[in-house]
Amino acid sequence: VTAEIAGGATPPARRVPSLRFRASTDGLPLGAIFTGIGLLLGLAVVLLHLDRLPFAFCTFKALTGLPCMTCGTTRALGRLVALDPVGALLMNPLATLGGLVLVMWGVADLLLMTRGRALAVDVSPGLALGLRVTAVVLLLLNWLYLLAAGR
Amino acid sequence: VQVVLGPLFVLIGIFVGSGLSHLGLLLLGARQGFEATFRVFCFAQATALFQLVPFCGALVGLPYMVVLLVVGFSEVHAIGEGRAYAGLFLSIVTACCCVVTMAFAMGGIGALAGLASR
Numbered sequence: 001v002t003a004e005i006a007g008g009a010t011p012p013a014r015r016v017p018s019l020r021f022r023a024s025t026d027g028l029p030l031g032a033i034f035t036g037i038g039l040l041l042g043l044a045v046v047l048l049h050l051d052r053l054p055f056a057f058c059t060f061k062a063l064t065g066l067p068c069m070t071c072g073t074t075r076a077l078g079r080l081v082a083l084d085p086v087g088a089l090l091m092n093p094l095a096t097l098g099g100l101v102l103v104m105w106g107v108a109d110l111l112l113m114t115r116g117r118a119l120a121v122d123v124s125p126g127l128a129l130g131l132r133v134t135a136v137v138l139l140l141l142n143w144l145y146l147l148a149a150g151r
Numbered sequence: 152v153q154v155v156l157g158p159l160f161v162l163i164g165i166f167v168g169s170g171l172s173h174l175g176l177l178l179l180g181a182r183q184g185f186e187a188t189f190r191v192f193c194f195a196q197a198t199a200l201f202q203l204v205p206f207c208g209a210l211v212g213l214p215y216m217v218v219l220l221v222v223g224f225s226e227v228h229a230i231g232e233g234r235a236y237a238g239l240f241l242s243i244v245t246a247c248c249c250v251v252t253m254a255f256a257m258g259g260i261g262a263l264a265g266l267a268s269r
Contacts, residue, residue: 028186037166040163132177132178139245
């Protein structure tokens with residue numbers, strides 16, 4: 001206001017990094033869809049005993065002898081379905097936390113679906129960059145853990 | 152069993168594939184939502200028609216699908232083709248290698264079981 005009175009240009013509004021959850025009327029219930037797929041995969045892991053196979057399916061591990069970024073995810077999924085969250089966290093922390101967040105997203109979507117809505121997340125550009133950097137750091141830290149734990 | 156469950160598996164595969172690709176693209180600056188990535192992924196599945204040609208169909212279809220995905224992702228997300236390729240590659244390297252290998256292994260086990268039952 002002072003700048004306008006003084007005849008100068010209006011200073012640009014300061015953008016605060018923000019994360020906003022809202023109930024969208026036109027979006028897909030992605031959380032519910034991916035949670036359903038995750039449950040199906042979990043059932044397949046438990047029924048086919050895919051987490052107790054005597055050999056590894058991982059191409060990276062077969063070639064290098066080292067675990068890849070997602071090694072242990074199948075075993076973590078098997079432990080989650082068997083209601084052993086601690087065992088799942090020790091197997092692959094990031095995959096387990098991602099799975100738990102997905103379940104919460106799915107539950108929220110299921111609750112909102114009764115009103116014909118789906119959960120949507122709006123991220124400001126400033127925060128999006130921070131989230132990207134955080135995701136890369138978390139991936140690398142998780143990989144270091146997997147290497148140290150010998151998954 | 153495949154006739155009944157095949158469409159479900161295809162649907163799940165498309166959702167999982169486009170979800171992983173979208174995560175990779177988000178890390179590299181994708182600007183549109185999941186629906187845009189999902190749409191591109193669905194259109195690119197048209198190259199599955201090449202699989203009708205025995206033996207060499209996949210050799211043509213898979214690289215062409217990668218080309219379509221890269222061009223589609225770069226257009227809808229307004230990012231360069233290099234970033235689009237990197238996002239796709241990132242999702243394949245970080246997550247899909249295990250899934251793809253598992254799918255091939257399960258298919259192989261199924262084929263072996265089918266041969267053994269004859």
